[in-house]
Amino acid sequence: MAREAPYLEVADDLRRRIERGEWLPGARLPSRARLAVEYDVGRNVTQRAVDLLIIEELLVGRAGSGTFVREPRERRRLVRSVGRDVNAAMLAGTDIIELGRSSISLARSKVAPAPADIARRLRVAEGDLCMRTRYEFLADRRTAQLGMSWEPVAVTGGSSVHMPEMGQLQGLSVVERMRIIGVTVQSAKETLRPGRANRLEAARLSLNPGDLVTHIERTFYDSDGRPVETADFTVPDVRYEIVYEIGTPQD
Secondary structure (H helix, E strand, O other): OOOOOHHHHHHHHHHHHHHOOOOOOOOEOOOHHHHHHHHOOOHHHHHHHHHHHHHOOOEEEEOOOEEEEOOOOOOEEEEEEEOOOHHHHOOOOOOEEOOOOOEEEEEEEEEEEOOHHHHHHHOOOOOOEEEEEEEEEEEOOEEEEEEEEEEEHHHHOOOOOOOOOOHHHOOOOHHHHHHHOOOOEEEEEEEEEEEEOOHHHHHHHOOOOOOEEEEEEEEEEEOOOOEEEEEEEEEEOOOEEEEEEEOOOOO
């Protein structure tokens, strides 16, 4: 009988060692080079073995940090509200996420020209200045989802809400901030698309490249139908199911 490929033998043994509890969830595995010495094989063999266990979602690789035993995750609910009164339904902010012990967001804002796709969504000219804000939404000190929003400088420029997450404005929703400058957000449109995490997204979300994610494209419109903000969010599918709560008209 033909001998099993060496990398499969190494993968089988690593799997057994993990199942026995030699490395607990979250533990860092030895380097590929060290495993190669331990198993008396080439580094390419341990690389293929580890890659196989990553594909099986037993391990997770983190750029610059190493390879870790994947922690079992309960898939949580990401609730997005849709009601007749968008001001009431969305006052809580971007999402209502059952995130566990704590949740905060990191935000970095700067003025940037609108690329073609953002200009189309905001109905402005390509290159028009916008306030671009990158978000990292944290849960239990880990990045839970990513976001990037764009607001036309023509709408907020020179106002007290120009910087979305500065000072007393931190934590306010788009609806609340726009109301401060006399803009009534009347409606919102969201589009969901399945996708695969690229290397940057995977590194920031502690995923493997190619893991399933959901991309959410959202645009807010004022009472005249003018887009006043558009944003993109990346949500790890393995951690969150997206649930919509849809209100019904009341007499």
